[in-house]
Amino acid sequence: MTVERASADDWWRYLGSLFRYSRFDDSDPLAHESRAEIYRAVGDDPGISLSELAAATDVSLSTVRHHLRILEEETLVHSEKIQGKRCYYRADATDEVDIALRTALEKPATRRILEVLAERGPAQTTTLADELDRDPSTITHHLTTLADAGLVVREREGPAVISRLASDVELPTE
Structure with missing residues (x-):
């Protein structure tokens, strides 16, 4: 019975993954509403910090951190530590000065x-x-x-x- 339950759980996890972003397929990372909102906020305020992003988007810090990691993996956003503060920028904002x-x-x-x-x-x-x-x-x-x-x-x-x-x-x- 536990074997059947484990395989059913695996099946639901697989089905759920079909409707989510994955870096291994061609899904759009900006299709997720919160991620798209975070991306917009970074574009509106280049150099924004993690806590400022959480406040601006009304999304928890851990969720913002998760979505930023995905946006960085997709090279849509990059971060830099400037004066002791991690700042986030859209990939098209590359002028370091x-x-x-x-x-x-x-x-x-x-x-x-x-x-x-x-x-x-x-x-x-x-x-x-x-x-x-x-x-x-x-x-x-x-x-x-x-x-x-x-x-x-x-x-x-x-x-x-x-x-x-x-x-x-x-x-x-x-």
Whole structure:
């Protein structure tokens, strides 16, 4: 009796799989309503995080994580860890400087540093710290992160380190 039950369960699992997405057939990964909604949300807000996606789509974190894994396997979405945060982008959003810039502009501290560098031009860390009323070590931390992302160039001039916006970085005008 248990053998028949196991085979019946297997049969229902097989039938259920016929009506779901599978990476092994030609089914459309965006045919699933929640997955399509997550894909749209990523397109509407490039650089969105997992928790922001869950809030925007009203889908649980574990479900969002599952659908993102499928979207990444299908190369419809890719993710990058930027400034300690995993950010999701549609596959057609591949400009790394643009992605890093959007992420930096979302954070008030790095946004303000970029704005001051755009307004004033190249500056020493202490000058930026005075201008922003922050500790120089905090400014150094943010400048290092921005330099790693390719948004800021830091050059030593004698004892001072001068920071400036990278030549391909343009802040959006609002």
